[in-house]
Amino acid sequence: MISTRQLGIIVALSRVSVITVFLPVITAADARQDAPIAAVVSTLGGVLLTLPAVALAVRFPGTSYGGFARRVLGKPLGILASVLLAGFFLVLVVLRARQxxxxxxxxxLELAPSWIFAGTVVLVGGYGASLGGDSLGRMAEILLTLVVGSIVVGLSLAFLSVPIDFRYLRPIMHRGWGPVxxxxxxxxFWFVTSGSVVLALSAYCPDHRRIPRAVMAAIVGSGVVLVAMAIGATIIFGPEKAQGQLSPALSLARIVFVHGVIERMDALLMSVWVAGVTFDAALFTLVSVVTLSDATRISPKYVLIAIVSIGFILAVQRFVDIFLIRRLVDPVYTTWAAVLVHVLMVGGTLLVAVITGRRGAGNDDSSK
Amino acid sequence: MFTRLFRVLRRLVRAKEAESDSSQGSQTPLSGDLQRDLSALENLFDRVDDLVIQSFFVGGDESVGASVVYLDGMIDAARVEETVIEPLMLWARPRQLGDSPSGRQLAGRIQSTVLPAHRAVEVSTLEEMVDGILDGDLTLLVQDVDTALVMDAKEFMTRSVEEPGADVAVRGSREGFIDHAAVNVTLLRRRIRSTRLKAERLRMGHKSRTDVRLIYIEGVAQKDVVDEMRRRLDDIDVDMVDSSRLVQNLAGDRPHTVFPCMHATERPDTVAHGLAEGRVAVFVDNDPFVLVAPSTFFGFFTTAEQYNLNFYVASFVRVVSIGAFLLSVLLTPTYVAMTTFHHELIPMPLLLNIAAAEAGLPLPVGATAFVVEVMLEVIREAGARLPTAVGQAAGIIGAVVLGQAAIEAAFVGPGLVIVAATATIASFAIPQYEATSGWRLLRFPLLLMGSVLGFYGISIAVVVIVMHLASLKTFGIPFLSLYPPGRVSELGEEVLQMPEAYRRPVRPGAVWDRWRRGEPPVPRDPDTGRRYQKERLR
Structure with missing residues (x-):
């Protein structure tokens, strides 16, 4: 069992750890000096689109999407929807590993083969998922302290190390709302994806009434971190240069050094980020396993073995880069993915549940 | 299929064992015929030459024979002679008993008038009598009495109470536990003078019949934890229990981990603090180490001595201990990763020095680091096994002379020797050395990952270790409880030693984790009526 606070921490950690990934998307998408505003808009959009998932979690306490999709949509359609959702999260595991x-x-590590990194992340993620939700909850407490601490220290050192220019943030919105x-x-898309883990983790959470507050606080809190990072990258590098960075967060860390002791801090940030990504892999694997297991009534152990095996095989393949990474950093594709998964599937399930008046029986699944 | 077959076979074997145990557990009543009972006893103690049977007549009456039975060396023979045998031989039987009193009348009168100074228990079976004799008690058999008196007259050699060898305090008590459980419980009772300090006695080991005590403060220790510990101790099914380590392994939550769920200490003040915090203690006879459970990760960085220090110093010491642990497991792998994969992190002058010193080494840095770490472990073990004076010399020769020679022979670089030596010294700075000695082993997988995959490898290994730690539970309490979820303020209380901690009825700790989560109702201190951690829960 996990507390609602732990659930919030899990959601927040999952989002904070990917900030170094989608921050370049904000800065590279022509938002330029309006990148912080884009971060605020994405946070608000994340809150709105996460609401259906949270509403379903509150309506059906003690079970995952796999469990209530069967009840709401019927057995065949429920299983199909659960397989799709589990597959979606499995793709995210593979995607994170490849990124x-x-x-x-x-x-x-320029000379190392990519499959070593991707493969180990999937395997370690599988190990983490096998330990269950309460272990991940405790791990999230530790990692969030570490990740947020390193971001705060890293940004502070960056601001102290180099000249900053707030004029880079102006003129505000001079090209209108379009680029933003x-x-x-x-x-x-990423914010909603992180928020949607509640569809599976609510099964571990006994106090379902407090889930909305915890999840929303997590989304807003991690949104603040994203805004801070976007402002940091813009006022230090300038909007043009920030757009050219593969990862502005790493570049920020790279400019920090302690003379005579350590020349680059980005390696340390990378270490923390590796921990964050591995945690994400464990979390998404767990979500896939719980959803699929609840839907098909197959033992979670066998589902886990199957999912980790498929994930490992996919993660060590280069074709994933072409078919997934290039598409999922493109806003057009991610928008369609968000609409398909979070609006049609999750929102559709909620709509059917509201129309038919179906609700969960309560927190009766204490075996989780 | 094979699993099912194996289960069926195991069930059959267990049923057979249970049947055999129940037949062994049958009791033989004493007959009242002195010769018959003595010969039954002699049969059981066949070829046990240290069994002593002294026969005499009670009150000079040849019709009332009696015998005392004991094991040589386990009682004070002179005291027994003086306080038991002599008074019985000289006893003038009271008239009220008449000429031919019943056996029970005689036994009762002897117990109340002749042996009032002895704590005696009346037993009626041969097996109970044998248990008493093996415990070091004195047993008295009287003709025509179908019971025996088992008297506590233990007087065997034990070492005196001394300062513990492994858990030394600069300021604080100088007393340490000894090998005798009863004395150890006394040391604890002097610190907690409360009727709520409960001491339950258990027998463990089919052959050794070891005396094991379960100690806790009623109303302070969680009932769930006490019940669970009692159940686990009852479930231990072995022939020999000769050390607390065995109990630690068998009663622990997960035997296959280097992180113990209970810690062992030789210090009565540490146990007293643990009990006051709601933990339970297990005393095992013939072992000076007492087990305290449940233990959490950060609990291993706390010692009773820290409560005797200024809180600034205590906090500093605790932070240093945590840093020392991190250094001991991470320093060498980090050095190897930096010099092998991440040269850009090292300042140029230092990098040039390292490169010059390590040019021409026969092995890669990672492999050399393995050799150095293994050698340091060998030197440490050699120093620990040898007598103190020789051990110190061996340590100095091993570390200094061999290290210097290895550098001069260009077998290892000086940087690596400095790093490995620092990591080894740091491992000595972790307070509970005995409990945390297994943690040192973590540096080997970390070293392997750092040598192969650099910082990425170390990060992945650390994540796996943290995942493992997060999955551990000790008596239902998470081993890695840092603070209640989301309450970062209490993280400081686990790491730092704040003055508030001295005033609380129960100090903060993950022992109360479940109460903090608000599952069961908040308990009250049985003596003061104050609620535990009330302000923290709301």
């Missing part, structure tokens, strides 16, 4: 491999090869909204599409 991490790319960044590591680009920034630190376009830049915020991709982060909205």
């Amino acid at each position: 991490l491999a790319f960044l590591l090869i680009a920034s630190q 909204l376009y830049a915020s599409l991709n982060p909205i």
